[in-house]
Amino acid sequence: MSTAANMVEIRNVSRAFGQSVAVDNANLTLQRGDFLTIVGPSGCGKTTLLRMIAGFDEPSRGEILINGQNVASVPAYQRSIGMVFQKLALFPHMTAFENVAFPLRMRRFNPALIPELVDRYLSLVKLDHLAARRPHQLSGGQQQRVAIARALSFSPDLLLLDEPLSALDKKLREEMQLEFRRIQQELGVTTINVTHDQREALVMSDHMIVMDEGVVQQSNTPREIYNRPGNRFVAGFLGVTSMFKGRVSAIQDGLLSVDMGGVTMTARGNDALFSIGDAIDCAVRAEQITLLEEGAQARENTVTGLVRQRIFEGDRMVYEVRVEDMNDSSLYVFDHNPGKHGEHDVDTTVRLGWNAESFYAFPVVK
């Protein structure tokens, strides 16, 4: 086995189906042992990208390197890649044990060692007691675990996960996310996970890529992407985000003065992208907005608005507030301790504030 620094390297890869481009000039590098999550809305090309890495499909352009080797001419069954499929694709005629043993048999492991290996991986996913069951005799979560053990039992260079958790209910899904993370860290296997669930992406990964319409929008650590969204799409996709239209009235040191249609606010943005008079989009996350109590000190951006809707979510209260001074736009704000602050009724006036640091400015995309 070679020891190239990068386990996976994707260079300018595109894949077109007829006229439609499913993946458009994608680039990424993934280091050995890393956990990468590709997140994006349904239909943005995640599966297409994953299938090309697995070898089920070929790029129209560009190249894919695994372990430093260009894999263009390597068929799927000769790549050292374990995959957990969206609908699992367990072998229905085999028991859990046989499913996990299958890759070992196909890859000519010493037959004497196979039972021990299968046991080890079934224990890893806590399923050793159900080894004799067929897939249809197992629950959804248990089938999931068989699929994981099958993908891992032959110690692949790379593990690919294509939204394997999307079919599970919320509680089980969150349990399995942590389970995946535990197993991945225990084995240190390089992993690419694909999901449309932003929470999953943020929770599970070392590294994260946001995709939309076949294009990689941003690539960085989850924390960095969440806190510094690179464009309007990323800002809107992650978290509960409110968007506003505005016009630049002054620029200074990465801070923009923005005319919001009644008030002037301060937003954060890359100087080079803007000039005075530009129409821009501004975004703020719900958790960055503070409900200001009477007499509280104003923030860098402070407005008053009318409560339109109040949504009780158990651990928090969500308010939808309409702000006349911002072109009548609506924004969402959380109150994580409604008991302490008292509730605001619909149609009452509230004062809201947030810092320039968390008010992102983006050029309007045509």
Place this chain on the structure above:
Amino acid sequence: MSLIPSKKWVLWSLVSFSLVTLSLPTIIIIGASFTSGDIIQFPPDGFSLRWYERLWELDDFKDAFLRTFQVSLICTVVAIPVGTLAALATVRYRMRFQQTIQVYLLLPFTIPLVVSGIAMMILFGEIRILGQLWPVGIALCLINLPFMIWSVSSTVNGLDPELENAAHSCGAPPVQTFFAVTLPAVMPGIITGALLMFILAFNEFLVSLFLTDARTVTLPVQIYNSIRSVITPDLAAVSVVYILVALLAVWLLDRLVGLDIFLKSR
């Protein structure tokens, strides 16, 4: 699931009624076959196995039974590979002949058996294979093959489309994938289809009538010939043999595939 009492009552009556009407002919025939009298009647006149003994002594019937068995076997053995590959080709591999096969699947409903029978009689006569047993098997395979294809396709449709890719990612090359994964995964459909083909061939009358003669007569045709002379309880005994063959098929199906697969909507 709990039902409103009146609804439950209606449901139960319907089910019982269907069960009785469906099984009544069978019960009557089985009863009649044990009669000790000389005519078919129900309730039977006393109890005896004399008509089964007589059936055993009738070489015509015994030979016809064996021939039917052979014909059905030929039909099934040909149908298994042909039907399986055709089904996989249409649903799995999106082959070129997809349209042709789809049309073929509708044939049992569009072409009357008389037409198929006469057509094949003429064709087989032309190429001088009439009067042998194996062409009958092939003919029955030809007319019933859509059932085999259906049976396999329905299993294939239930499979995860990524099954083969999953096998590849486990390191299985295409040939191994086919034999170790695809084929076993569709096996329930193949077994079901094969038993169906066997039973259909075992019962087939009209086409066999055109294609057999005195030396190659099969059981259904033999029965037809004998009711034209005189109806005796040995015919009821033959019917019971038929019922036994069908039961055997269902039993086999249960052993090999598990009936729960068919009774459960998966």
